[in-house]
Amino acid sequence: MLPIPFLLLLLSSILSPSSAADFCVADLSLPTSPAGFSCKKESTVTISDFVFSGLGVAGNTNNKFKAAVTPAFSPQLPGLNGLGISAARLDIAxxxxxxxxxxxxxxxxxxxxxxxxxxxxxxxxxxxYYKTLHKGDAIVFPQGLLHFQVQSGGLPAVAFGSFSSPNPGLQIVSLALFANSLPSPLVEKVTFLDDAEVKKLKKVFGGTD
Known part of the structure; x- marks a missing residue:
């Protein structure tokens, strides 16, 4: 005989109508929220919502970081919405x-x-925790922790990332500190950098005094 709690759970699953859908393709015409995008009407969903071809193209590394990230997140691949996964290509010159x-x-x-x-x-x-990675090597970056990548050796580097969210979010520390309007005296206080260095970095990253 099956245990009573198991029977109750089984009956609940049989008698309760399922609210699960096969997918929730992002409706990019509506605002996003912490829970993701609203779902498109299934009648308007096409195969294009589940396909993204951009990861085969090298990103433009002609910038101050000499690096480029090509995302395949919900805005680029609406079919990811609600699935808890996404991907990106990383090019580092x-x-x-x-x-x-x-x-x-x-x-x-x-x-x-x-x-x-x-x-x-x-x-x-x-x-x-850091290591030099070569072709075929993988590394895990736990959620919310600061991490970095630096090109090494004589070849440009290419890597692919996978994420446990369709919209991982991104905050770059140097831009957060020096690419905004936070007054220089406050930046100096919170970073222990001197005035000249803060103003130099604000100029590099486009911030204002």
Whole structure:
């Protein structure tokens, strides 16, 4: 005889109508929320909502970081909405870097497919974990922790990342500090940098005094 709690659970699952849908394709015409995008009407969904061809194209690394990220998140691939996954391509030119940043809504697995990358993260106890990765190597960045990637060796690096959210979010520390209108005296206080260095970095990243 089956245990009573199991029978109750079984009956509940049989008698209760299912609210699960096969998918919830993002309606990009409506605002997003912390829960994601609203669902498109199923009658308007097409195969294009589930296909993205951009990951086969190298990103433009002609910038101060010499790096580019090509995302395949809900805005690019609406079929990801509600599925808890997404992907991205990372291109880093020689001498390039993806500076300290975090994804508030997702953990990440990064797999190197070309070149070498020094990659690592900093735990909430300020322990540092990093290693030089080569073709075929993978690294995990836990959700919400600061992490980085630096090109290494004589070849441009290419890697693919997968995320545990259709919209991982992104905050780059250097931009958060120096690419905004936070007054320089306050930046100096919270970073312990001197006035000249703060103003130099604000100029580099486009912030204002």
């Amino acid at each position: 020689i001498g390039g870097v993806v500076p300290l940043h975090l994804h508030p809504a997702a953990s990440e697995v990064l797999v190197v497919i070309q070149g070498s990358i020094i990659a690592g993260f900093i735990s909430s106890s300020n322990s540092v």
